[in-house]
Amino acid sequence: MIQPAPEPSSFRPSGSLNLSSALAPYNGPWSARLAAHLLRRAGFGGSPADIARLSSRPMNAAVDSLIHFAPTDHLPAAPANLPDPVAQQLMLLQNAGLLPQRQVQPRRQPTLFGMLNPNAMQQQQMAPQPQAQPDAAQADQRKQIMQQVGMARRESIVALQTWWLDRMIASPAPLQEKMTLFWHGHFASALFQKGISPQEMLAQNQLFRSSALGNVHKLTLAVSQDPAMLKYLDNRASVKAHPNENYARELMELFTLGIGNYTEQDIRESARAFTGWMVRGPLQGGGFFYNAAQHDDGAKTFLGRTGNFNGTDIVDIIFQQPAASRWLASKLLNFFVYNDPEPELIDAVASLIKKNNFEIDPVMSTLLRSNVFYSERSYRALVKSPVEYVVGTYQLFGIANVDPQVLGALNRMGQVLFYPPNVKGWDGGSAWLNSQSVLARENFVNALVNSPQMAGAWLSGGYTMDPKATSTKLVTMILQGDASSDAVAKLQDYLGGAGTSALGMLSGENFDERVRSAAYLTMAMPAYQLC
Numbered sequence: 001m002i003q004p005a006p007e008p009s010s011f012r013p014s015g016s017l018n019l020s021s022a023l024a025p026y027n028g029p030w031s032a033r034l035a036a037h038l039l040r041r042a043g044f045g046g047s048p049a050d051i052a053r054l055s056s057r058p059m060n061a062a063v064d065s066l067i068h069f070a071p072t073d074h075l076p077a078a079p080a081n082l083p084d085p086v087a088q089q090l091m092l093l094q095n096a097g098l099l100p101q102r103q104v105q106p107r108r109q110p111t112l113f114g115m116l117n118p119n120a121m122q123q124q125q126m127a128p129q130p131q132a133q134p135d136a137a138q139a140d141q142r143k144q145i146m147q148q149v150g151m152a153r154r155e156s157i158v159a160l161q162t163w164w165l166d167r168m169i170a171s172p173a174p175l176q177e178k179m180t181l182f183w184h185g186h187f188a189s190a191l192f193q194k195g196i197s198p199q200e201m202l203a204q205n206q207l208f209r210s211s212a213l214g215n216v217h218k219l220t221l222a223v224s225q226d227p228a229m230l231k232y233l234d235n236r237a238s239v240k241a242h243p244n245e246n247y248a249r250e251l252m253e254l255f256t257l258g259i260g261n262y263t264e265q266d267i268r269e270s271a272r273a274f275t276g277w278m279v280r281g282p283l284q285g286g287g288f289f290y291n292a293a294q295h296d297d298g299a300k301t302f303l304g305r306t307g308n309f310n311g312t313d314i315v316d317i318i319f320q321q322p323a324a325s326r327w328l329a330s331k332l333l334n335f336f337v338y339n340d341p342e343p344e345l346i347d348a349v350a351s352l353i354k355k356n357n358f359e360i361d362p363v364m365s366t367l368l369r370s371n372v373f374y375s376e377r378s379y380r381a382l383v384k385s386p387v388e389y390v391v392g393t394y395q396l397f398g399i400a401n402v403d404p405q406v407l408g409a410l411n412r413m414g415q416v417l418f419y420p421p422n423v424k425g426w427d428g429g430s431a432w433l434n435s436q437s438v439l440a441r442e443n444f445v446n447a448l449v450n451s452p453q454m455a456g457a458w459l460s461g462g463y464t465m466d467p468k469a470t471s472t473k474l475v476t477m478i479l480q481g482d483a484s485s486d487a488v489a490k491l492q493d494y495l496g497g498a499g500t501s502a503l504g505m506l507s508g509e510n511f512d513e514r515v516r517s518a519a520y521l522t523m524a525m526p527a528y529q530l531c
Helices: 032-042 048-055 059-067 085-095 112-116 118-126 136-170 174-186 198-210 216-224 227-232 246-256 264-273 311-318 322-336 343-355 360-367 386-396 406-413 435-449 452-456 467-479 485-496 511-523
Strands: 277-279 288-290 300-302 305-307
Touching: 032 048, 032 059, 032 174, 048 059, 059 174, 059 360, 136 174, 136 198, 136 386, 136 406, 174 198, 174 322, 174 360, 198 216, 198 227, 216 246, 216 311, 227 277, 246 264, 246 311, 246 322, 264 300, 264 311, 322 343, 322 360, 343 360, 386 406, 386 435, 406 435, 435 452, 435 511, 467 485, 467 511, 485 511
Parallel strands: none
Antiparallel strands: 277 288, 300 305
16 A cells, blocks of 8 residues: 655645646746745755846746756865775774784594584684783773774764865755755765765765766665665675565665555565675775675565565566655655645656656756746745755855864754764754754854855945845845845844944944844844745
């Protein structure tokens, strides 16, 4: 039985859906307000100049400029020579002579038990000798090695996270980075967990980027052979004698079908098909490899089909199920349009996905041109994730590079790149907002608008000393006018120093400080939390 969409973490926007026209091309008025909406959803936002440039084009041309990725060769290369902490630790300990040594014992005369149990003889001959307790010098050396490995881990984390954030900010192909973020949350894996190396996590990130608007069937197969995923969900240790069911389960439950569209027996049978899909060790260079000796090549019955299936066959069968297109449709609508989409809208997008054989490019092209996408029900109907909030803020002011301090701010807001909380990814929606995360957002913005990074931002010029004109310009540039008259009046009062002698009138002496603070107050308004 096909189940409904995943349980929403937020509520569906009010109003009703006109299904007959929902996916039809929007042909209403085109404005800076809608261009900003498109940039927030198909990217992370943009500066007033970015919005003006996009709004100067017809809607279809604006969408084309996002769907057809601009070249990104000029962007900084990904971090190179990222150390594998596991391999580094082994090498340093081995070089220092601090690894336990396995010693061969003198060969003994075989006993009857030994002749009947060859493994027991081998265990006797290869048993490790008791190790002497390390002296103080060895203990200190081991401690120094672990500190060195820990520092390398932290440097890798910072390098990967700042590189990706900077890429999101500067990329001329924002939809490519937005889709990379989408797949990162959909096919979730976490750096360092279960031995996942920085290079493996970077390779997975590059896989998502290269497949951003590609074929989901092919991407799912590639993820099934991805070393980070094989480690994260334990398939690298899945052998025919003891199949591990973790990946088989999550592949159907979270990645492709949803609960209710498979049985426990399907999990067991597909786990057998994925046996032998392994990862080479760090000292062997890593990477996926197929171990035929550990693959269960017996007959399997999966989702009503019987055969000598392997992992590729399982993925192929999954994408023949009606639930696969509905599951993906729900995920795309929740991420790009609004939460808890109507079942009939999910069915319509699922039909579009099946029609295009799971190619995402034409599906996203339709969604980003559709009536439902530009409807008032969709407009600012999603809560910005912390990454969307931070990247969009940097883009708003034209700041090209993040301050490493922002990594701590993202952690306090509840989202750390390369560290989804679990295989389900981030819940998103209203879960992004609570008293602590909202305070972290406000503190981030306050620190940024008062930082030296703002020196070249548009915020520092083009204003008059008129509080009303300045407040109107701020609300227009930052929120596209999406603020209540009461909120604008309060902002105007603040700029004018109304009701307090401490602030005084707006003047040349206090102008820069007052405008920066007014920008902060504008970004503290509800609309700025929404995408």
